[in-house]
Amino acid sequence: MNPFKDNFTWGAAASSYQIEGAWREDGKGPSIWDMIAHQPGRIYENSNGDVACDHYHRYREDVALMKEIGLQAYRLSVSWPRVIPTGRGPVNEAGLAFYDRLVDELLSHGIEPWVTLYHWDLPYDLFLRGGWLNPDSSEWMAEYTAAVVERLSDRVTRWITINEPQCMIGLGYLKANCTHAPNMEVGMREALLAAHHVLMAHGRSVQAIRAHAKKPPVVGLSLVGCASSPLTESPEDIEAARNATHYVDGTQLWNHTWWGDPVVFGHYPEVGLKSYAKDLPEFKSSDFDTIRQPIDFMGMNVYWGGNTKAGVDGGSEWVPFPKGQPHTHFNWPISPEILYWAPKFYAEHYKLPIVITENGLSSCDSVALDGRVHDAGRIDFLHRYLLALRRAVADGVDVRGYFHWSVMDNFEWAEGYKHRFGLIHVDYETQQRTLKDSAYWYRDLIRSNGACLALPQQP
Numbered sequence: 001m002n003p004f005k006d007n008f009t010w011g012a013a014a015s016s017y018q019i020e021g022a023w024r025e026d027g028k029g030p031s032i033w034d035m036i037a038h039q040p041g042r043i044y045e046n047s048n049g050d051v052a053c054d055h056y057h058r059y060r061e062d063v064a065l066m067k068e069i070g071l072q073a074y075r076l077s078v079s080w081p082r083v084i085p086t087g088r089g090p091v092n093e094a095g096l097a098f099y100d101r102l103v104d105e106l107l108s109h110g111i112e113p114w115v116t117l118y119h120w121d122l123p124y125d126l127f128l129r130g131g132w133l134n135p136d137s138s139e140w141m142a143e144y145t146a147a148v149v150e151r152l153s154d155r156v157t158r159w160i161t162i163n164e165p166q167c168m169i170g171l172g173y174l175k176a177n178c179t180h181a182p183n184m185e186v187g188m189r190e191a192l193l194a195a196h197h198v199l200m201a202h203g204r205s206v207q208a209i210r211a212h213a214k215k216p217p218v219v220g221l222s223l224v225g226c227a228s229s230p231l232t233e234s235p236e237d238i239e240a241a242r243n244a245t246h247y248v249d250g251t252q253l254w255n256h257t258w259w260g261d262p263v264v265f266g267h268y269p270e271v272g273l274k275s276y277a278k279d280l281p282e283f284k285s286s287d288f289d290t291i292r293q294p295i296d297f298m299g300m301n302v303y304w305g306g307n308t309k310a311g312v313d314g315g316s317e318w319v320p321f322p323k324g325q326p327h328t329h330f331n332w333p334i335s336p337e338i339l340y341w342a343p344k345f346y347a348e349h350y351k352l353p354i355v356i357t358e359n360g361l362s363s364c365d366s367v368a369l370d371g372r373v374h375d376a377g378r379i380d381f382l383h384r385y386l387l388a389l390r391r392a393v394a395d396g397v398d399v400r401g402y403f404h405w406s407v408m409d410n411f412e413w414a415e416g417y418k419h420r421f422g423l424i425h426v427d428y429e430t431q432q433r434t435l436k437d438s439a440y441w442y443r444d445l446i447r448s449n450g451a452c453l454a455l456p457q458q459p
């Protein structure tokens with residue numbers, strides 16, 4: 001029996017800076033990514049998102065391709081500096097009008113827009129005011145949210161406040177890992193302060209969505225799924241993997257509990273308070289009333305996960321991948337079982353519906369002599385990961401949707417155009433789009449609502 005219910009959503013995702021281009025058209029202000037990408041030496045091959053996939057001008061063609069794939073939903077993000085060029089104050093009518101057109105185009109093709117409000121392109125002027133280190137940042141986010149929701153919520157009901165706060169602060173602020181905009185290079189204490197402001201911004205954004213929405217909104221946020229699979233399915237290994245999944249390592253920000261627990265439970269996790277103890281700023285307890293707002297789902301971006309087993313002392317022990325473990329072009333290990341364990345552990349912990357808001361792989365696809373893109377690796381990846389997801393759904397884990405990252409090849413942050421994540425191949429010189437073989441495979445999967453996910457016959 002097919003465990004995927006009729007209301008399961010099959011989609012794909014992308015984000016504004018990674019695909020739109022048109023970086024200073026129609027009144028758009030600069031963002032922190034425009035700033036960083038224009039500094040020599042920051043991005044692979046000194047690339048930038050000035051043009052990217054030129055989606056700003058080609059969105060009609062792109063939506064038609066999404067329709068050809070049969071996407072039921074498209075997760076897009078709104079560029080804050082396109083809508084409010086200096087981050088605060090007057091709204092740029094032409095910028096908002098672009099999202100109006102995009103939403104209308106999607107809806108007229110029967111594709112539901114899932115709108116992420118913040119996917120990392122902070123207005124440059126807000127960076128000059130300290131970015132997320134500024135305690136007023138949650139106020140800025142609330143104002144910006146109100147402007148977008150006022151305009152789009154007669155048609156949009158699915159909202160994601162913030163994408164991957166772990167990466168925003170982990171890669172953009174914390175000195176140890178700084179490779180992303182705005183490259184603040186601060187210590188852990190300041191990073192935790194910025195993180196707290198981001199959580200406040202999430203809370204204020206949820207409040208603003210609910211206050212301004214013209215139709216009942218469905219609201220969540222997207223965290224990086226940091227999870228671990230058990231090496232075997234013994235109860236001890238499963239418990240070890242569960243503990244590793246919820247653990248907070250005090251040297252970095254890639255965990256989900258520090259971010260998700262305050263949002264859902266209204267407090268930081270004990271394990272994190274211990275791990276970050278020496279760097280902890282003081283937080284007002286009333287802040288947690290703002291951070292903890294009712295949300296409707298937890299979005300998780302899940303790409304890979306390590307294996308854990310029960311250690312001799314009863315703790316969790318990481319198990320290195322075997323030599324020759326298949327990996328993506330980004331060198332991320334291909335570890336399909338994580339799409340079973342991650343949603344299971346998160347759903348257990350948060351008791352909220354889970355949406356996989358990103359999953360996918362980078363490869364170095366090219367257009368073959370026959371004019372097609374034969375990305376057999378992506379098909380096999382999708383097949384394996386979605387079998388694991390099917391197992392989770394069949395086990396009763398409340399997963400409501402799956403969004404492939406990405407709908408099309410795009411600008412991969414500090415890695416420039418080195419990695420191709422798309423179902424659609426983009427030739428950046430000509431802006432020619434080509435559906436990859438995986439796009440047709442995904443189309444068939446969507447048509448069958450996942451029922452075609454059988455194990456292939458072995459020779």
Ligand code: GCO
Nearest residue numbers: 015163164167301358405412
């Ligand atoms: C992220 C972002 C995406 C990336 C994707 C691949 O996870 O970094 O949400 O913008 O492009 O995840 O790295």
